[in-house]
Amino acid sequence: MRAVLVGLLALVLTGCFGATTAEQRYYTLSLPQAEQPSRSQFPAEVWVKEVEVAPVYNRPQIVFRFSPQEMQFFNQNRWADRPSRMLSQLLQRSLSTSGIFRSVVARLGTTAPTYVLDSSVEAIEELQGGNLWYAHLAMTFRLARFDANRAIWQYTFDERRPLNRQDLGLVTRAMSEILDEQLRIALGQMQAVLPKHFAQPRFPPRRSTRCSRWPGCSRSAPPLRQSPCRCCRSRGTPPRAMTTASA
Structure with a gap:
């Protein structure tokens, strides 16, 4: 009996003093560096509102999903910043370097902007299906006139990219690639829509x-x-x- 107690005490002491704390790792998304053009295409200011992220995803822990009904969180693998702020900064920088607008602001100033860009995230997670792993990112962008709150353009994407193994480094890299590709498409569409809103109104000639x-x-x-x-x-x-x- 005494030997058993000694063994249990040894296990307790090992658990208290000998256990090592698991190392936490932090991840973020990134976009390629781009040079800002010397001249903007449209003399307008756009307010980029903070990206709205579903509460289940807007947390430090990275979401890992097995099925539509089951999800888990990585406790030791976290986002370096909350997804809402991380994606807002990436979106603001991408719009600034695109040269579409004269000015891109993150907060309202003393003068009203011409446009407002709303964005939302429906999914930002790692998926597992059988022996396959995927990086999953789904977002929606909506551009509206600030004075009328009337949408003039909207774009939605829902992309999954397969991975050859389970690795959060590969997951965040694939998410970054998805975001870069989809932003190129979205900004191209936005650029094509804007000219009609800057056309001068044509009035009938005065008699x-x-x-x-x-x-x-x-x-x-x-x-x-x-x-x-x-x-x-x-x-x-x-x-x-x-x-x-x-x-």
Whole structure:
């Protein structure tokens, strides 16, 4: 009995003093460096709101999903920053270097921006299906006019990229590649939509009406028929023979 107690005590002491703490690892997404063009394409300012991430994903722990009904979290493998802030910074930088807008802001200032970009994340996780692993990223972008809150463009993607083994380094690298590819497509579509919103409105040509009161007057009257110009109104009533002259 004494030997058993000694053995148990040894196990307890080993657990208290001999166990090593598991090392935590931190991961982030990244985009390739791009040079900002010297000139913007549209004289407008866009406000990039913070990306809205589903609560189950907007946490330090990286999500690992087995099925639509079951998910787990990696306790020792975490995001270096919350996904909402991490993706917001990447999106702001990508828009700034694209040169589409004159200005890209993360917060509202004293002047109202021309556009507002809303983004949301429906999934950012590692998936496992049988013996296969995937990096899964799903997002939606929506560009609207700030003054009217009227959407002029929207883009949604839901991409899964297969991996040759379970490795969070490969997962985050694949997510970064998905984000880079989809942002290129999204910004290209946005760039194609914007010109029609900067076209000058075309008004019908203003009808030029000659002064109807004095036949010899060459001034243009207001856009109403049989209306005298300002100088002729001060002359008084014209001769009866001239009042029937056509405009």
